[in-house]
Amino acid sequence: MRDTFNFSAGPAVLPEEVLRQVAEEMLDWHGSRQSVMEMSHRGKEYMSIHAQAEADLRELLGIPAGYKVLFLQGGATTQFAMVPANLLRGRKSIDFVHTGEWSKKAIKEAKLFATANIAASGEDRKFTYVPARADWRLDPQAAYVHICANETIGGVEFDWTPDTGDVPLVADVSSSFLSRPIDVARHGLIYGGAQKNIGPAGLTIVIVRDDLLGQANPGTPTMLDYKAHADADSMLNTPPTFAVYVAGLVFQWLKRQGGIAGIEKRNIEKSQLLYKLLDSSGFYSNPVDPASRSRMNVPFTLPDAALDEPFLAGAKAAGMVQLKGHRSVGGMRASIYNAMPIEGVQRLVEYMREFERTHG
Amino acid sequence: MRDTFNFSAGPAVLPEEVLRQVAEEMLDWHGSRQSVMEMSHRGKEYMSIHAQAEADLRELLGIPAGYKVLFLQGGATTQFAMVPANLLRGRKSIDFVHTGEWSKKAIKEAKLFATANIAASGEDRKFTYVPARADWRLDPQAAYVHICANETIGGVEFDWTPDTGDVPLVADVSSSFLSRPIDVARHGLIYGGAQKNIGPAGLTIVIVRDDLLGQANPGTPTMLDYKAHADADSMLNTPPTFAVYVAGLVFQWLKRQGGIAGIEKRNIEKSQLLYKLLDSSGFYSNPVDPASRSRMNVPFTLPDAALDEPFLAGAKAAGMVQLKGHRSVGGMRASIYNAMPIEGVQRLVEYMREFERTHG
Numbered sequence: 001m002r003d004t005f006n007f008s009a010g011p012a013v014l015p016e017e018v019l020r021q022v023a024e025e026m027l028d029w030h031g032s033r034q035s036v037m038e039m040s041h042r043g044k045e046y047m048s049i050h051a052q053a054e055a056d057l058r059e060l061l062g063i064p065a066g067y068k069v070l071f072l073q074g075g076a077t078t079q080f081a082m083v084p085a086n087l088l089r090g091r092k093s094i095d096f097v098h099t100g101e102w103s104k105k106a107i108k109e110a111k112l113f114a115t116a117n118i119a120a121s122g123e124d125r126k127f128t129y130v131p132a133r134a135d136w137r138l139d140p141q142a143a144y145v146h147i148c149a150n151e152t153i154g155g156v157e158f159d160w161t162p163d164t165g166d167v168p169l170v171a172d173v174s175s176s177f178l179s180r181p182i183d184v185a186r187h188g189l190i191y192g193g194a195q196k197n198i199g200p201a202g203l204t205i206v207i208v209r210d211d212l213l214g215q216a217n218p219g220t221p222t223m224l225d226y227k228a229h230a231d232a233d234s235m236l237n238t239p240p241t242f243a244v245y246v247a248g249l250v251f252q253w254l255k256r257q258g259g260i261a262g263i264e265k266r267n268i269e270k271s272q273l274l275y276k277l278l279d280s281s282g283f284y285s286n287p288v289d290p291a292s293r294s295r296m297n298v299p300f301t302l303p304d305a306a307l308d309e310p311f312l313a314g315a316k317a318a319g320m321v322q323l324k325g326h327r328s329v330g331g332m333r334a335s336i337y338n339a340m341p342i343e344g345v346q347r348l349v350e351y352m353r354e355f356e357r358t359h360g
Numbered sequence: 361m362r363d364t365f366n367f368s369a370g371p372a373v374l375p376e377e378v379l380r381q382v383a384e385e386m387l388d389w390h391g392s393r394q395s396v397m398e399m400s401h402r403g404k405e406y407m408s409i410h411a412q413a414e415a416d417l418r419e420l421l422g423i424p425a426g427y428k429v430l431f432l433q434g435g436a437t438t439q440f441a442m443v444p445a446n447l448l449r450g451r452k453s454i455d456f457v458h459t460g461e462w463s464k465k466a467i468k469e470a471k472l473f474a475t476a477n478i479a480a481s482g483e484d485r486k487f488t489y490v491p492a493r494a495d496w497r498l499d500p501q502a503a504y505v506h507i508c509a510n511e512t513i514g515g516v517e518f519d520w521t522p523d524t525g526d527v528p529l530v531a532d533v534s535s536s537f538l539s540r541p542i543d544v545a546r547h548g549l550i551y552g553g554a555q556k557n558i559g560p561a562g563l564t565i566v567i568v569r570d571d572l573l574g575q576a577n578p579g580t581p582t583m584l585d586y587k588a589h590a591d592a593d594s595m596l597n598t599p600p601t602f603a604v605y606v607a608g609l610v611f612q613w614l615k616r617q618g619g620i621a622g623i624e625k626r627n628i629e630k631s632q633l634l635y636k637l638l639d640s641s642g643f644y645s646n647p648v649d650p651a652s653r654s655r656m657n658v659p660f661t662l663p664d665a666a667l668d669e670p671f672l673a674g675a676k677a678a679g680m681v682q683l684k685g686h687r688s689v690g691g692m693r694a695s696i697y698n699a700m701p702i703e704g705v706q707r708l709v710e711y712m713r714e715f716e717r718t719h720g
Contacts, residue, residue, distance in 0.1 A: 004393035008400040011601055019387050019395050026383035027376070033364035033681070035379050037560045037606070040368040040682055073433040073562060074583055077597035081581030112579050195598055200397045202433060202562040202600030219472050221441030221584070223434055237437035238555055240562030240600065241371055246397070321393070322400055 005344030008322035009152055009297060009335040010175065011195040018249045018339075036245045041238050050239070053248030060251060060260055063184050063207060070206040070226065071234040071244050076102070076174045079191040079204065080109035082224045083146070083170055087189065088114055089215045091143035095119040095167070097136065100127040100151035101328065102172060113217070114143065127154050129289035133162050144168040144188055150176035150294050152196070153326045155286070155333070157294035161186050168212060175296050177205070178254060179338055180264045188212055196296070197338045199247035202240045254338070263338050270336050270345045271295040277349050283356040301331035307359055308332070318351050320344070365704030368682035369512055369657060369695040370535065371555040378609045378699075396605040401598050410599070413608030420611060420620055423544050423567060430566040430586065431594040431604050436462070436534045439551040439564065440469035442584045443506070443530055447549065448474055449575045451503035455479040455527070457496065460487040460511035461688065462532060473577070474503065487514050489649035493522050504528040504548055510536035510654050512556070513686045515646070515693070517654035521546050528572060535656050537565070538614060539698055540624045548572055556656070557698045559607035562600045614698070623698050630696050630705045631655040637709050643716040661691035667719055668692070678711050680704070 006013040029036050032045050039046040054069050063069065072078070084094060093115040096107050099122050110116045119138050120131035138145060145164040150157040152175040161183050162169065168188025177192040184190065189208045195201035206226065213227040222228050222236065229236050257263050275293060278286045278300055286293070286300045302311060308324075311332065315323050325331040336345055366373040389396050392405050399406040414429050423429065432438070444454060454474050456467050458481040470476045479498050480491035498505060505524040510517040512535040521543050522529065528548025537552040544550065549568045555561035566586065573587040582588050582596065589596050617623050635653060638646045638660055646653070646660045662671060668684075671692065675683050685691040696705055 002387065002393065006394050006398055008394075008398065008403070011398055011400060011406075011598065013398050014395065016387070019397075023383045023386035026386070027362065027379050033362065033679075034366050034368075035374065037379075038366055038368065038371055038373050040371060041561065042687075043368070043682065046371075073435075073438075073600075075433075075597045078433075078581075078583045081583060085581075109582060112581060193598065195601075200600070200602040201401065201598040202603055221438075221445075221472060222469060223438045223441060224581070237435045238371065238553065238561040240433075240560070240603075241555075242560040242602070243562055243600075319393075322403065327402075 001341065001343065004319045004321060005340065005347060006322050007320060007334045007336070007340070007344070007348070009326070009333060010193070011201050012335055012337050013339045014199070014246070015250065015253045015339045018246065018253050021249055022246060037242045039241065041235060041241050046241055049245050049248055050234070053244050053251060056248065056251035056255065057205070060178065060254055061182060061184055066210050067184060068208050068210060068213065068230040070208065070229045071239050072204045072206055072229060073202060073240055075193045075201070075204055076172055076191060077105065079172070079206065080106045081112065082226070083189065083191070084110045084113035084143070085220045085224050086216045086226050087168065087170065087212055088143045088217060091141060093117050093139060093142050095138050095142040095145045097121075097131065097145070097147045098123065099130055099148055099156050100154035102151055102153070102174070103148045106146060106148065106172060110146070117142065119145065122156065126287070127151070127156060128287045128292070130156060130158050130292040136162070138164060138167065140165070140167065142167055144170045146170045147172070149173045150296055152297050153329060155288050155294040155297045155299040156292045157296070159291070168209070178260060178263070179267050179296055181260050194243060194247055199250050200243045203243035203247055266342060267295045267338065270340065270342055271298065273345050273349055274298050274334060274336065277352055281356060283360045284352065296337055297333060297335045299325055299329065299331060299333045305330065310359070311355055314355060315351060318347065320348055320351065361701065361703065364679045364681060365700065365707060366682050367680060367694045367696070367700070367708070369686070369693060371561050372695055372697050373699045374559070374606070375610065375613045375699045378606065378613050381609055382606060397602045399601065401595060401601050406601055409605050409608055410594070413604050413611060416608065416611035416615065417565070420538065420614055421542060421544055426570050427544060428568050428570060428573065428590040430568065430589045431599050432564045432566055432589060433562060433600055435553045435561070435564055436532055436551060437465065439532070439566065440466045441472065442586070443549060443551070444470045444473035444503070445580045445584050446576045446586050447528065447530065447572055448503045448577060451501060453477050453499060453502050455498050455502040455505045457481075457491065457505070457507045458483065459490055459508055459516050460514035462511055462513070462534070463508045466506060466508065466532060470506070477502065479505065482516065486647070487511070487516060488647045488652070490516060490518055490652040496522070498524065498527065500525070500527065502527050504530045506530045507532070509533045510656055512657050513659075513689060515648050515654040515657045515659040516652045517656070519651070528569070536654075538620060538623070539627050539656055541620050554603060554607055559610050560603045563603035563607055626702060627655045627698065630700065630702055631658065633705050633709055634658050634694060634696065637712060641716060643720045644712065656697055657693060657695045659685055659689065659691060659693045665690065670719070671715055674715060675711060678707065680708055680711065
């Protein structure tokens with residue numbers, strides 16, 4: 001096991017055995033005498049990598065028939081525009097549940113296309129919770145309902161799937177993708193960047209229900225049209241081949257971990273270890289409502305911001321990096337994605353106890 | 361040197377020493393204890409990689425002040441929409457020089473935004489030449505003039521920079537990027553996908569003159585607005601960090617080859633070796649006008665398509681792969697990008713002579 005644990009919020013830690021395999025295959029993938037980076041995307045070698053990655057993702061998430069899986073580029077930020085460009089279907093408004101920074105960005109971009117209704121918001125309590133379904137004011141005429149399943153900055157996560165009736169549910173799962181089961185059939189569209197739980201930045205995965213395809217707004221650029229990508233099996237132009245390859249290796253690693261059920265068990269264990277410490281401490285604080293706490297991103301503060309630098313320096317000396325909180329909120333943030341070993345969280349908890357003892 | 365030469369049109373061969381370095385640094389970049397894939401794009405490690413890549417590219421191409429360099433995603437196909445979304449500046453039409461398949465795709469997409477005038481076309485001679493500047497019918501009111509500097513499928517390349525007066529010149533240089541000098545100051549905008557001469561698919565480089573920024577069409581999605589990317593130093597959202605890293609290593613490799621002047625000399629030598637054989641043979645044919653022949657992509661046919669399969673099988677046995685021509689034109693295509701060693705072209709030429717001797 002590596003001697004340093006990386007708590008980056010993304011791009012983020014990847015499984016060590018995946019990185020080792022990538023390094024080993026760098027000059028010769030499976031006897032092809034080519035690096036995956038050098039392969040034509042139309043050749044049989046890359047086509048097999050691409051097809052296997054999709055098949056493994058479908059198996060992991062139990063994606064039902066009637067949904068397309070797309071391997072795209074541009075990150076969730078591109079999806080903030082691409083979703084309304086495709087899913088308005090002549091309607092005039094979109095319902096948003098506003099749970100923090102990433103919701104806010106999605107809402108802002110959607111306003112280029114339609115009216116963005118805030119059906120519910122956590123702003124009244126500084127975005128420290130997911131508003132209960134009973135408090136949402138949904139419009140049955142809305143084109144879709146958009147949620148951010150996990151707010152990477154605020155550390156606020158849905159642990160339930162909202163019922164939105166006949167209005168399609170759209171979920172940005174960038175920072176919780178593959179960390180827990182997701183009932184795909186209850187969604188119209190699911191999207192996420194790869195650079196948290198899946199692979200290198202530059203790959204974006206979209207899972208979309210077939211009936212929502214083919215209704216893009218007039219004048220939508222081809223590269224923003226889901227149907228064009230679906231019809232071309234995500235090879236409308238050269239896909240981000242190397243990123244798809246690494247993602248495919250991560251999917252295979254996940255299967256070796258017992259699939260989503262297996263990794264979820266570990267994610268619960270890791271996050272409970274950390275939240276238990278936070279709750280038992282008068283030194284560290286996490287402001288998030290316990291029912292809405294993220295299993296992936298755990299922000300916390302020390303009693304005095306002047307302690308932040310010593311905390312980070314000590315953590316680095318103890319083999320833990322990237323613990324600094326997002327610049328917009330300060331404090332600390334421990335991102336403990338799928339590939340973070342439990343040993344990393346254990347080391348962090350021990351270090352935090354020791355730091356509290358010596359600085360508390 | 362590797363025992364197999366890869367003539368893929370893209371994604372394509374990369375320098376062996378770059379791939380070895382990528383493999384070596386996979387688990388620990390410069391003592392950071394992280395893979396580049398795992399680094400926060402806001403951290404000092406990745407920021408240094410990103411800044412160095414831009415600085416090296418500016419040095420290699422001699423990019424003057426007053427131009428921004430953007431590291432984007434989505435390939436040239438996204439640029440086919442992004443250029444008109446940003447450069448119309450209230451104008452109604454775009455002038456295109458139509459030299460083949462990639463011009464055609466750019467023209468088709470531009471029609472979503474404006475009138476596409478064909479100022480000149482090689483169609484009368486089956487796209488085997490670049491129309492002379494004297495024959496172009498340019499409109500002084502056009503928003504810009506678009507050329508495809510090298511047609512990857514047809515093997516037709518500009519070896520001159522057209523004068524378009526006060527109308528900005530826009531060049532798609534995807535498959536000739538960094539293979540020869542380019543007078544950036546005579547262009548308004550230059551763009552290209554990385555997956556030929558630069559690095560992994562999933563990175564697109566745009567070089568744009570400052571005065572063309574900030575005039576995007578109303579309603580343009582943020583991710584399609586050059587100014588938004590320029591203002592954020594290409595970190596509007598998570599950039600394709602690993603692809604930028606590999607591109608940066610290729611830029612450093614290019615500097616060790618004597619920069620663009622050095623690599624151009626080798627590219628001339630390699631392409632002349634191959635064209636000399638084609639011209640001296642009654643067996644192989646290349647239809648392109650000698651003045652417009654691509655140094656990067658050399659399509660050729662055998663006298664009988666029934667010989668294609670034996671040719672490819674023999675080539676593979678002799679350590680040469682990916683020589684099959686594009687599915688739209690058939691025959692063969694040897695892509696001999698910067699990273700193809702002269703030994704690869706020599707081996708191909710020898711093999712072609714031998715094949716002609718035994719099958720001619």
